[in-house]
Amino acid sequence: xxxxxxxxxxxxxxxxxxxxxxxxxxxxxxxxxxxxxxxxxxxxxxxxxxxxxxxxxxxxxxxxxxxxxxxxxxxxxxxxxxxxxxxxxxxxxxxxxxxxxxxxxxxxxxxxxxxxxxxxxxxxxxxxxxxxxxxxxxxxxxxxxxxx
Numbered sequence: 594x595x596x597x598x599x600x601x602x603x604x605x606x607x608x609x610x611x612x613x614x615x616x617x618x619x620x621x622x623x624x625x626x627x628x629x630x631x632x633x634x635x636x637x638x639x640x641x642x643x644x645x646x647x648x649x650x651x652x653x654x655x656x657x658x659x660x661x662x663x664x665x666x667x668x669x670x671x672x673x674x675x676x677x678x679x680x681x682x683x684x685x686x687x688x689x690x691x692x693x694x695x696x697x698x699x700x701x702x703x704x705x706x707x708x709x710x711x712x713x714x715x716x717x718x719x720x721x722x723x724x725x726x727x728x729x730x731x732x733x734x735x736x737x738x739x740x741x
Contacts, residue, residue: 626674627682629712632689633667633726636702639691643698655736656695662729670713670722677716696737703730 624632637660644656675681692698710723 624709624712625683626712626714627684629709630667630671630682631684631687632705632709633663633670633702634684635689636698637664637667639689639698640695642691643695647695649741651740652695652737655733655740659699659729659733663726666722666726666729670719670726673716673719673722674713677714677719696734699730699734699737703727703734706730 640656640660640663644653644660647653647656671682692701706723706727710720713719713723
């Protein structure tokens with residue numbers, strides 16, 4: 594089992610990061626576009642649940658902004674993909690409940706995006722929008738870790 598270099602705060606060069614992600618992808622089956630999007634949509638729901646359960650005002654606000662923004666960004670990716678591919682996606686019905694903590698949830702989601710973003714193809718506009726999703730996750734992790 595591989596340990597994420599991001600989770601442990603280990604800096605790896607681009608070649609090592611590429612090797613790590615290739616090894617991680619080899620451990621896990623590929624995802625369809627619908628599975629990738631459904632995980633992101635679960636991320637919206639899970640962040641909302643964690644937002645409602647929070648006892649910290651800063652955490653509550655950070656998660657509220659996150660789930661509001663994530664939903665719009667995911668919607669944009671889906672519309673771009675469906676416009677480009679001229680087909681409507683099918684979505685699996687399984688639900689993934691939230692992680693135990695907001696930070697664990699965001700770390701999981703960020704790693705998921707890093708590993709499975711290729712499911713959406715290689716169109717630069719779509720990949721740029723996925724970059725915006727990753728940036729939102731990273732900035733929310735900053736808020737959760739340091740703004741108490």
